[in-house]
Amino acid sequence: MKLNKAIVLAALCLVSTGAVLAKLPPPTDEQIAKAEEAKTKAAEAAKKAREQEEKAMDRVAERYKKEKGTKTAATAEPKKK
Numbered sequence: 374m375k376l377n378k379a380i381v382l383a384a385l386c387l388v389s390t391g392a393v394l395a396k397l398p399p400p401t402d403e404q405i406a407k408a409e410e411a412k413t414k415a416a417e418a419a420k421k422a423r424e425q426e427e428k429a430m431d432r433v434a435e436r437y438k439k440e441k442g443t444k445t446a447a448t449a450e451p452k453k454k
Contacts, residue, residue, distance in 0.1 A: 400408070
């Protein structure tokens with residue numbers, strides 16, 4: 374019984390190997406253009422999201438500074454030795 378399962382499994386692997394190794398046809402010009410457009414849209418969306426995140430981080434930092442009354446390194450007075 375175990376030998377039959379092994380033979381069936383080996384045959385299945387051999388048959389499926391051909392499907393895995395099959396090549397896809399090259400993309401058409403329309404598909405290439407569509408992919409480029411999608412890539413451009415994704416890059417613009419990522420840039421917009423990054424800008425929004427930076428603005429939010431700036432707002433949080435400003436609020437923290439106001440509440441805690443701390444000075445930044447640029448505005449703090451240098452220590453005298």
